[in-house]
Amino acid sequence: MEEKTIFEIIHNMDKVTNNLIIKWNKMFNEDLGISHILVLSHLEKKGNSRPSDIAKALGLTPPTLTHLSEKLVHKGLAVRIVDETDRRIIYLGITEKGSEIVVKAHRDGEMLRRNLFETLTEEERxxxxxxxxxxxxQT
Structure with a gap:
């Protein structure tokens, strides 16, 4: 019985998360996925970063990060920056437009989560x- 309960909790947590992602993708309407926003958020917090460092921090493969960064650069949300001391090293940096997208993504996500949790009573929250x-x- 206990194993079934744990499975049901995990299954329902996944359903809530997946539904939020689907709703966010429909609401956000910027032709970007959550992985793109995670990359931009990383750049916003950490500053210019090597793609390999971003991939490692986010648990992505280097080819996945290459694909994501191509789209971010193409849309003007990120830029490639060549290291002046070693031209073989390339960093990814966020643009002002990229920072604005991060703010919008976080605002939309917060609104979705707020709407979700407002369906609960204060006691349930x-x-x-x-x-x-x-x-x-933490307790």
């Missing part, structure tokens, strides 16, 4: 908070 804190090892 407090219970979820305690559960997530426990799972994150």
């Amino acid at each position: 407090l219970q979820m908070l305690k559960i997530f804190e426990k799972l994150n090892g």
Whole structure:
């Protein structure tokens, strides 16, 4: 019985996450996926970065990051920067337009999550908070 309950929790967590991603993709309407936003967010926080470092930090393969960065550069959301001391090293940097997209993506995501959690009562939200804190090892 316990194993079935754990499976049901995992299955329902995945369904909630997948539904949020689907709704976000429809709402965001920028021809970009969440992986693109994760790359831009990384650049926003860490500054110019080597693609291999970004791939490692985000758990992506280098070919995947190459594909994502091609689209970001093509759309003017990121730029390639050649290292002046070693021209073999190329960094990826975020543009102002890329920063604006990150803000919009986060705002849209926050609105979706707020709408999701507003369907719960205050008591249910407090219970979820305690559960997530426990799972994150913060209690």
